[in-house]
Amino acid sequence: MAHEVVADMAANVWKVLVSEGANVEAGETLVILESMKMEIPIDADVAGLVTSVGVEEGGSVQEGDVIAVIAVVE
Amino acid sequence: MDTQPDADVNKVADEKLQAARLGGPEKYRQRQLDSGKLLVRDRLERLLDPGFRVEDGLLARFEQGLPGDAVVTVIGKIAGRTVCVIANDFTVKAGTWGHKTFEKITRMQDVALEIGAPLIYLIDSAGARIDEQFESYAGRRAWGNIFFNLVKLSGKVPQLCALFGPSPAGSAYVPALCDLIVMVEGQSTAYIGSPRMAEMATGEKVTLEEMGGARMHSTTSGLGDVLVPDEVEALAVLRRYLEFMPSSWQGDPPVVAARPPAPHRPIAEIVPERENLAFNMHELVAAIVDEGSFLEMKALWARELITGFARIEGRGVGVLANNSRIKAGVLFPDSSDKAARFVWLCNAFGIPLLFLQDIPGFMVGSAVEKQGIIRHGAKMLFAVCEATVPRIAVMVRKAYGGGYLAMSGSPTAPSAVLALPTARPALMGPAAAINAIHAKRLEAMADLDERRRFVMEKQSEYSAEVDVFQVASDNSVEAVVPGDELRAELASRFEIYCRRPAGRQERRNGVYPV
Known part of the structure; x- marks a missing residue:
């Protein structure tokens, strides 16, 4: 099952820590956003295989944008 | 001339009273149990102290086969204090409201106000009884009186509700007008129109759980205050919440025996000096308050602001704390709403307020402007400025701009503003x-x-x-307090400030930005 990790607020993309094909644990930080001068780590809420990363460093996201898609390991 | 008492009538009375206490027919009682729900009188036994009961209208409409007209109205005690309870009986006509139901409910509302006791609604009702609508809908004495009374009682006596079943259409306003709404996961629902009605009206296809389920209301709509796994836990939450409340707005909130906080790291370790690093605000709250005393409200909604009741040296306080781990701790329309509602609640019942500031400000951008961030932020500011209970704000870290004011900054006339050494007060970062x-x-x-x-x-x-010592040097804060002295300082100051009688408003109402 594909699980989408979504931005919960508008922000700049500061660091991207995973790439497509990576296996991640639940709670592992995927991306660090920066908004209102705060670092906002975006963690995987499920374990699985990262099938796509929708952001790049220096870019920006709006609330609701997909940051990454994780294929959940059953 | 004396008449002999009729032995048969006494026997009949006993039988009728006993039968009425059972509620609806056996098959509906079994169905209630099979669906994992408690019977209404079992709920009452778990909610109330044993023994003391004063019940009204047990035999209302008994002769028509509707014992109590589907509602139990009873006065009992919780932790020795008198409380009034209105509890639907789902085994009688699905707990629907008939004309005596509404009479019993409004009567108990009046009694709660007259005797100055909290009122608890245990809701499990399919709504108004449609076949009785003509005698109980449109007139001056009709179902709508229930909502009118909820508003009349609001802020005078605590009104608590646990939602144990559906709360459809108009009856959804009963929980909505209460101070506290506890919802049971997978069981409580509240909605204006059912999925079937929505499909008829708009073509939308949606499940009941998505439309008005407990989880949706606790995470997305913000209607639910506490989400619990089962009914027993819901009843326990009602009892716990009541420990923080006075019986009426004229009483003082109960003070209990003090307990030290749970074992914790030094506050200097909990709060990072680097202001753009998120940290666990719940850990800071736990380090300040009596162990096990924190009762969080709306924990799953607008989580960038933490709200809840806790005790400091046994005294109940309402806590508002910015949570940098969620949405950077920034104030959004929903979190502003959450703050305003919580401040109004605490102020109504004389519960002092503690603000823990780590606030980068109100959110910026066109998305939040369209959602009315100014209106909602103004509402929060209004509630805070208007609150007359003792207020203490602690600059934990960031205290920027309008967010600082809304979090009870000095210009809003709090009892005190304290600063941890990590405080960063400024107009902006x-x-x-x-x-x-x-x-x-x-x-x-x-x-x-x-x-x-x-x-x-x-x-x-x-x-x-923006160094804290500059602010202290300007005398803009009452005190700079090292982290590990914060709890003791707060306890002393709350003790002092609670001596001051709370002010009263002299106007009809402010013109609230909502």
Whole structure:
């Protein structure tokens, strides 16, 4: 099952820590956003295989944008 | 001439009273149990202290086969204090409201107000009984009186509700008008129109759980205050919440025996000095308050602001704390709403307020402007400025701009503002400030390295100015308090400030920005 990790607020993309094909644990930080001068780590809420990363460093996201898609390991 | 008492009538009375206490027919009682729900009288036994019961209208409509007209109205005790309870009986006509139901409910509402006791609604009802609508809908004495009374009682006696079943259409306003709404996961629902009605009206296809389920209301709509796994836990939450409340607005909230906080790391370790690093605000709250006393409200909704009741040296306080781990701790429309509602609740019942500030400000951008961030932020500011209970704000870290004011900053006349050594009070953060102050000059700098050097230099100058000791030197805060002295300082100050009688408003009502 594909699980989408979504931005919960508008922000700049500061660091991207995973790439497509990576296996991640639940709670592992995927991306660090920066908004209102705060670092906002975006963690995987499920374990699985990262099938796509929708952001790049220096870019920006709006609330609701997909940051990454994780294929959940059953 | 004396008449002999009729032995048969007494026997009949006993039988009828006993039968009425059972509620609806056996098959509906079994169905209630099979669906994992408690019978109404079992709920009451778990909610109330044993023994003391004063019940009204047990035999209402018994002769028509509707014992109590599907509702139990009873006065009992919780932790020795008198409480009034209105509890639907789903085994009688699905707990629907008939004309005696509404009479019994409104009567108990009046009694609660007259005797100054909290009122608890245990809701499990399919709504108004449609075949009785003509005698109980449109007139001056009709179902709508229930909502009218909820509003009349609001802020005078605590009104608590646990939602144990559906709460459709108009009856959804009963929980909505209560101070506290506890919802049971997978069981409680509240909605204006059912999925079937929605499909008829608009073509939308949606499940009941998505439309008005407990989880949806606790995470998305913000209607639910506490989400619990089962009914027993819901009843326990009602009892716990009541420990923080006075019986009426004229009474004092109960003070209990003090307990030290749970074992914790030093506050200097919990709060990072680097202001752009998120930290666990719940850990800081736990380090300040009596162990096990924190009862969080709306924990799953607008989580960037934590709200809840706790005790400091046995005294109940309402806590509002910015949570940097969620949405950077920034105030959004929903979190502003959550704050305003919580402040109104605490102020109504004389519960002092503690603000833990780590606030980068209100959110910026066109998305939140369209959602009315100004309106909602103004509502929060209004509630805080208007609150007359003792208020203490603690600058934990960031205390920027309008967010600082809304979090009970000094200009809003709190009892005190304290600062931890990590406090960073300013109109805005260093980077935003330097960009704003030197915008023209920065634009004119072609050399990027030169621009970066200039920004760094100005930012560090600015940072030095927002130093906590500058603010203390300006006498803008009452005290700078080392982290590990914070709890003791708060306890002493709340004790002092609670001596002051709460003020009263002298106007009809403010013109609330909502």
